[in-house]
Amino acid sequence: MQTYGQSDVEYGWWASNSRFTDYSGQFIAAHNGQIASMCFYAGAFTIYEVSRFNPDLPLYQQNLHCIPQLARCGWGVGAGGVIVDTYPYFAIGMIHLIAAAIFGAGALYGVTKGPKILSESEFAGARRFHFEWDDFEAQGRILGHHLIFLGAACLLFATWACTHGVYDPVAGEVRAITPNLNLVRFFKYGWAVPGFNPYLVNNLEDVIGGHFFVSSLYIFGGVFHILVKPWPYTDRLYIKNGEALLGYALAGLAFAGFNAAYFCSVNDVVFPVELFGPVLEAKLNVTPYFADTLDASQGHSSRFWIANFHYYWAFYCLQGHLWHALRSYGFDFRRIPQALASLTPETN
Numbered sequence: 001m002q003t004y005g006q007s008d009v010e011y012g013w014w015a016s017n018s019r020f021t022d023y024s025g026q027f028i029a030a031h032n033g034q035i036a037s038m039c040f041y042a043g044a045f046t047i048y049e050v051s052r053f054n055p056d057l058p059l060y061q062q063n064l065h066c067i068p069q070l071a072r073c074g075w076g077v078g079a080g081g082v083i084v085d086t087y088p089y090f091a092i093g094m095i096h097l098i099a100a101a102i103f104g105a106g107a108l109y110g111v112t113k114g115p116k117i118l119s120e121s122e123f124a125g126a127r128r129f130h131f132e133w134d135d136f137e138a139q140g141r142i143l144g145h146h147l148i149f150l151g152a153a154c155l156l157f158a159t160w161a162c163t164h165g166v167y168d169p170v171a172g173e174v175r176a177i178t179p180n181l182n183l184v185r186f187f188k189y190g191w192a193v194p195g196f197n198p199y200l201v202n203n204l205e206d207v208i209g210g211h212f213f214v215s216s217l218y219i220f221g222g223v224f225h226i227l228v229k230p231w232p233y234t235d236r237l238y239i240k241n242g243e244a245l246l247g248y249a250l251a252g253l254a255f256a257g258f259n260a261a262y263f264c265s266v267n268d269v270v271f272p273v274e275l276f277g278p279v280l281e282a283k284l285n286v287t288p289y290f291a292d293t294l295d296a297s298q299g300h301s302s303r304f305w306i307a308n309f310h311y312y313w314a315f316y317c318l319q320g321h322l323w324h325a326l327r328s329y330g331f332d333f334r335r336i337p338q339a340l341a342s343l344t345p346e347t348n
Contacts, residue, residue, distance in 0.1 A: 029110025257314025277301025
């Protein structure tokens with residue numbers, strides 16, 4: 001990480017993963033703790049939404065975001081997008097809470113009992129995941145495993161949609177989807193003008209077929225990165241330090257967040273109106289945001305909250321990318337106040 005020429009740097013508790021820069025074992029333990037917090041949030045908030053769900057109001061007017069996401073996956077929803085059973089949401093929330101406890105226990109074990117540095121572990125499997133910030137071969141293997149898990153999750157969802165079914169707003173009910181595996185059609189979405197356009201996605205057959213296609217790319221990419229060493233061009237294109245790698249990750253999160261905000265705001269097939277509310281329109285006042293068309297007395301829709309959260313989250317991820325990208329080049333932010341002071345006229 002950027003140490004500004006200091007050989008021995010002490011990081012405070014607020015510096016997050018920076019404290020574990022040289023400790024690959026505790027770095028992974030910290031990630032387990034972060035996953036535990038995400039699972040806890042998902043589980044706790046889902047159960048909270050179940051406790052305040054009102055069947056007499058449209059779902060999208062109740063400021064909910066977990067239940068609409070689960071409903072569009074075919075859980076507890078009936079004809080016309082009506083919630084007919086909240087028990088699946090309670091069960092899913094409890095599963096996430098149990099998973100949070102397991103991940104949290106793994107994090108505590110890694111911090112208190114596990115090796116600080118994985119290369120010193122007594123388990124050969126753990127030693128394979130030790131990494132250094134400038135070792136792209138080891139990080140390629142770790143990336144490969146991440147991609148395989150992402151591909152497996154994507155494949156699991158697509159298979160679920162084909163067997164159990166998901167909510168289709170066109171049919172107005174949960175139905176099993178027969179995926180469209182026409183690759184030419186997928187690329188037409190990508191080559192639409194201007195660029196990828198969520199307005200064109202008007203059927204779940206293409207959506208689920210796209211998930212099968214993406215899952216195959218993830219799994220193939222994962223196997224590739226595990227088996228193939230980084231090509232020489234990576235030395236010329238990529239900066240090899242922790243700041244740069246964090247910057248790359250934040251750039252990817254920013255791109256995904258902006259895409260999710262746009263897709264959620266305008267697409268009514270993947271995000272049905274019955275569950276998320278009317279589509280949004282962009283407002284460019286002092287601060288950009290996505291606005292809904294509900295009356296003030298009705299509050300904001302679930303689509304409004306989800307789209308705007310993703311937009312602002314992506315915006316701050318982008319700022320983090322720029323910050324860490326500059327630091328990866330050695331830019332010293334501590335010099336900014338000095339530079340500004342030098343531009344200020346001296347007063348007698």
